[in-house]
Amino acid sequence: MQEDNFKVTPWEVSGRVDYKKLIQQFGTQKISKSILEEISRISQGRLHVMLRRDIFFSHRDLDLILKDYREKRGFFLYTGRAPSMGMHIGHLVPFLFTKWLQDVFNVNVYIEITDDEKFMRNQEYTLKQTSEWAHQNILDIIAVGFNPDKTFIFKDTEYIRNMYPLVTSIAKKLNFSQIKATFGMDASSNIGILFYPAIQIFPTMFEKKRCLIPAAIDQDPYWRLQRDLAESLGYYKAAEIHSKFLPPLASSDGKMSSSIPESAVYLSDPPKTVEKKIMKYAFSGGQATTELQRKLGADLRVDVPYQWLYYIFEENDGEMQKITEDYSSGRMLTGEVKKILAQKVNLLLEDHRKNREKAEENYTRFLYDGKLAKQMWEKIHS
């Protein structure tokens, strides 16, 4: 039997991912045409580009989420972020999509900032560092445009007291063997990291409604544990909607990582840097010479600039179709595609920076005194 030449776990993504196979391996569902049609109806025909282009491609119980919505039981959204020194374009994907879902369904969003996990997982980081990164990352998240009265952003180190009683109930149902098998821990793993999955699972129980988690598919194992125990605690199994991985700039394999600087475009990169990174590092599927490119066209499956346009940056389907045809046939050269991408990325980043400047003044609304935040601070979950 041939071995898969890719690997997807919560701690490693490598190789060229075969998403069809991954759906089988993980036992999730492909997002069906009828689900897409229903979301399209609800969004009045303005289906998000990441749904139209199959970037969010897999799910668990998304059909039940839509049923709960139809039947007025409602649902809520949950996503999160392990703070890092800087956020890159890939980090924005789940937040952009979650914000769109919030707008379409008008639901609460909970965003967990896992400053505790980040600190405990990395020997070299201090809690002061991860706290400062948390603050900076939160500004980037706020800049995405969530509804400040329906969104609660919380740092684990701050909200722990309100969560802890129910977190202990979850912890009681998970043992070392399970955590080891699911997250690749071993006997040398520290006890904070062993405990942490209980904290990551808990926000799926913030409300007695079904929770929908938009996330890259490598996070699915966390939610499998949640789904095994949620009902025994009187809560719903978490529903999920899974995205593919935005390929890193410098290769078409794996996922973008913030630990390889040249492989990522940071939200703080100035326009010149963005242009230079894309022109210089973006992995091209084009041919070695202009002549060959004109003759043979580009291999779109491995071309990163093309994929970035496809995943996020060229929302216009007509334009995208044109690029697809021209680039694959050789009418367009890699340099032209890269230039289009650089312009689009810089447009988004300019917009983002403007929003980020205003984010600080909304900070306390999202964390402490907005309508939802206030409710959440008054609640001891138990």
Add this chain to the structure above:
Amino acid sequence: MQEDNFKVTPWEVSGRVDYKKLIQQFGTQKISKSILEEISRISQGRLHVMLRRDIFFSHRDLDLILKDYREKRGFFLYTGRAPSMGMHIGHLVPFLFTKWLQDVFNVNVYIEITDDEKFMRNQEYTLKQTSEWAHQNILDIIAVGFNPDKTFIFKDTEYIRNMYPLVTSIAKKLNFSQIKATFGMDASSNIGILFYPAIQIFPTMFEKKRCLIPAAIDQDPYWRLQRDLAESLGYYKAAEIHSKFLPPLASSDGKMSSSIPESAVYLSDPPKTVEKKIMKYAFSGGQATTELQRKLGADLRVDVPYQWLYYIFEENDGEMQKITEDYSSGRMLTGEVKKILAQKVNLLLEDHRKNREKAEENYTRFLYDGKLAKQMWEKIHS
């Protein structure tokens, strides 16, 4: 080599404990004559009965605690309780002694109520149960007579937010292998219990002073872990003063357990019950018949009523000496000794109940708004 016929771990005490051997096994220090003399001086000659009688018999760094006291750097006391349905006489031992230390040295006392651990350790308990037990146990602890402005009693589930940042720093320094070896955990242990040692260790770092922990010697392994990591976090190694185990009523082996009802005298037992339990169940070292007892005398080493008098209830050294001579020589019968014990126990319990009735009105001072409690709630440890 002969095997020891006793066992002392944080999760099991069995057999007739050889305390001399235990000091060697654990690598602790016997409390020396010069230490006793110094404490006697500080307490103006009123050395506590449990020190005079060698019940608190072993220590780590108690000499350094006394040095810190002499040199005005000060220290603080830390003890705790895993809430249970009812507290028995054995549970009082560390609290009675800690209160005496507080009076003598005029220092802060921190009392951790481990409602989280109790819940996570026992499959059958609910958090509601352990919370209710916590409340009841706290009333018993307050009744012991701690200084309400220098004592902070806290439940883990409530104080976690203030503790959590530094708890994560501790957790990061402990791995599964260490926890497994120290506490007898295994791969089927739940992740809450695996994480919990970080929470139990943390209060030793509540102040930047040396912490003294009065506890039965079976708790020592917890503090060994603390002593391995404390200095790397900028805190002192915890000092300890260790007690022997009050033997259970029904046998002279092991330690009193609240899970065998007849082996314990509960703080809530009415006088008649106390009398009946002692007369009926207390394990006697006396002879089978009055004639034999008159002739051979009692074996004091296994006689539980005698040991209870010796450990706690007969504080008068002259009286104790008399009982020792008369009982061992056969002039006293088991029934007489049991009667003295029953009277003494009932005196203490009557006193305790009176104090406990007034405890509820001081509850919030110890937990929230006394001088020390208030300070502690304003502090986020990090």
